[in-house]
Amino acid sequence: DQQVKQNSPSLSVQEGRISILNCDYTNSMFDYFLWYKKYPAEGPTFLISISSIKDKNEDGRFTVFLNKSAKHLSLHIVPSQPGDSAVYFCAASAPGGSYIPTFGRGTSLIVHP
Amino acid sequence: EADIYQTPRYLVIGTGKKITLECSQTMGHDKMYWYQQDPGMELHLIHYSYGVNSTEKGDLSSESTVSRIRTEHFPLTLESARPSHTSQYLCASSGPNPYGYTFGSGTRLTVV
DSSP states (O other): OOSEEOOOSEEEEETTSOEEEEEEEOOTTOOEEEEEEEOTTSOOEEEEEEETTOSEEEETTEEEEEETTTTEEEEEESSOOGGGOEEEEEEEEOSSTTOOOEEOOOEEEEEEO | OOOEEEEOSEEEEOTTOOEEEEEEESSOOSEEEEEEEOTTSOOEEEEEEEETTEEEEOSSOOSOEEOOSBTTBOOEEESSOOGGGOEEEEEEEEOSSTTOOEEOOOEEEEEO
């Protein structure tokens, strides 16, 4: 039973255009959401996060939007660059306890020059 | 530079062998984690530790064991490797910020 779902296994985008990666969650207790980026043969690296008290967080070319009522978040990359080609994992944490995030299956983004 | 290190990066081993995957971090983090990840699948937590002499099993049932004798070291051991253990194993740690995970580069294990 996946609590964090990334329904698009892959996404292909032209360089300079916007990339939109989507993530849905089912656990209404989740209150903190993270995006990680993973290159082949490397470990994931933290990209951006958002608390449930916000609906948007921006860091340079990366913006995460959170729609709590829809239990949906999205990562926007503008403009997309070939170096952004990687697998992007969405993760979510619930308060209290261990804070250990639950991960989605990832979306493989390919940015074409 | 503070970091988290995993060795070996790649390992091909025969069925029935005992193996230990190493993980060390230089950040002084109390919390450490082992994840298993297959291509196209989510990261599954198999073990975690909140400090020295503290270890817990994660969500994914695993035949591996871990130990935490020193803060910086969190090795994972498979007593008898099987082809079903073929996967990527990722070690991570976190400090005062519970959401601030740092991952190692992973060990790609193949059991033949």
